[in-house]
Amino acid sequence: MACNATSEVFFKYGTDARTEIEEQAGYFDYIPLAKDSTEIEWYPNFAHSDLFCAYGGSLFAQDEMQVAEHPALGSLREALLAEDVMLLTVEAGMPTPITIRGIERxxxxxxxxxxxxxxxxxxxxxxFARAKPEAIQLATTPLNLPTITNIIAMEAPPGGYGIYTDSEIEYILVTALTAFSAARIDSCAQSNRGSRVTIHTGFWGCGAYGGNRVLMALLQLLAAHLAKIDRLVFHTGSVARDRDFATAQAILKENLIAGRSTVELSALIGKIHAMDFPWGISDGN
Structure with a gap:
C-alpha cells in the first residue's frame, strides 16, 4: 500500500494488501535508488536498547558497522547525551523503536x-579487534559523493532458552510491527501520496542474541504485512535461497494466512506459539 495521509493501528490481518517479498543474498549494500524514484527505503539498525552505545568499541557487528559507515550517527548520540537525552529503543520493558531519516553514508x-x-x-x-590497522584501511572505501540512508532502530529480545513463550512471540511481533509502522508513517509525512515504502531487513536478533532464525524471519514477514509495507527485502547473508527464510515464507503463506480474509492477532500468536520454536545459541558476536 503506497503512502496515504492516515495512520492506523492494525489489530487484524487482511488479505487485501499483500507485501511484496524479495530475498537477496548478501548483506546491506545501501545502493541508492534512481533519482526519479518515488520509493522510500529503510534499513534496520539491529540495536542495543541504548542506541549506538558501543560504536567506539572493539566489536564490529551490524550496529557498529552502520555507525562506522554513517559517522553522523555517533555524532547524533553524543549531541543528545550532551543534552541529557537518551536514545532508548526499549523503555520500561516496552519496545520504542527509533526512526532516523537522511543520514549520510x-x-x-x-x-x-x-x-x-x-x-x-x-x-x-x-x-575486527584482531585486524591490523592497515587491513581495516584497505577494507574501507570512502564515498566522496555520500549516499543517504533512512534507519529504523529496534532491539530484539536479548537471549532466552527453551521454547518461545507466547508473550515473547507477542513482544517480538509488536516490536517489528511498531518499527515498520513508524517507518511507513514517517515516509508518508515526508513524501507524496504515491510513494512506495520498502524495508530492508535480515536475521534480526539471530547472532549474539541467539534468536531462532525461522521465527524471527516469520515475525518480520508478518509485521510487514500488518504494517502494509509495500516491499520487504530480506538479506540472507552469504547464503542464496536460505532454507530458514524459505521455511518462514511457507509457514506464513500456508499456515497463517492461507484462505483467510481477516485473522485476529491473538489467534495468529497462539498458532505460532503452538509450533514450539526453540531459542538458538549466541554466536558470540
Missing part, C-alpha cells in the same frame, strides 16, 4: 574474508 567497509588484504577471516564481530 560516508564510506563502505568490506567485512568479507580476504587474505590478500590482511583479513583472512573477515572483519565481522571479534575479528
Amino acid at each position: 560516508r564510506c563502505a567497509i568490506a567485512t568479507d574474508a580476504n587474505a590478500e588484504q590482511g583479513r583472512p577471516f573477515g572483519l565481522y564481530g571479534n575479528y
Whole structure:
C-alpha cells in the first residue's frame, strides 16, 4: 500500500494488501535508488536498547558497522547525551523503536574474508579487534559523493532458552510491527501520496542474541504485512535461497494466512506459539 495521509493501528490481518517479498543474498549494500524514484527505503539498525552505545568499541557487528559507515550517527548520540537525552529503543520493558531519516553514508567497509588484504577471516564481530590497522584501511572505501540512508532502530529480545513463550512471540511481533509502522508513517509525512515504502531487513536478533532464525524471519514477514509495507527485502547473508527464510515464507503463506480474509492477532500468536520454536545459541558476536 503506497503512502496515504492516515495512520492506523492494525489489530487484524487482511488479505487485501499483500507485501511484496524479495530475498537477496548478501548483506546491506545501501545502493541508492534512481533519482526519479518515488520509493522510500529503510534499513534496520539491529540495536542495543541504548542506541549506538558501543560504536567506539572493539566489536564490529551490524550496529557498529552502520555507525562506522554513517559517522553522523555517533555524532547524533553524543549531541543528545550532551543534552541529557537518551536514545532508548526499549523503555520500561516496552519496545520504542527509533526512526532516523537522511543520514549520510560516508564510506563502505568490506567485512568479507580476504587474505590478500590482511583479513583472512573477515572483519565481522571479534575479528575486527584482531585486524591490523592497515587491513581495516584497505577494507574501507570512502564515498566522496555520500549516499543517504533512512534507519529504523529496534532491539530484539536479548537471549532466552527453551521454547518461545507466547508473550515473547507477542513482544517480538509488536516490536517489528511498531518499527515498520513508524517507518511507513514517517515516509508518508515526508513524501507524496504515491510513494512506495520498502524495508530492508535480515536475521534480526539471530547472532549474539541467539534468536531462532525461522521465527524471527516469520515475525518480520508478518509485521510487514500488518504494517502494509509495500516491499520487504530480506538479506540472507552469504547464503542464496536460505532454507530458514524459505521455511518462514511457507509457514506464513500456508499456515497463517492461507484462505483467510481477516485473522485476529491473538489467534495468529497462539498458532505460532503452538509450533514450539526453540531459542538458538549466541554466536558470540
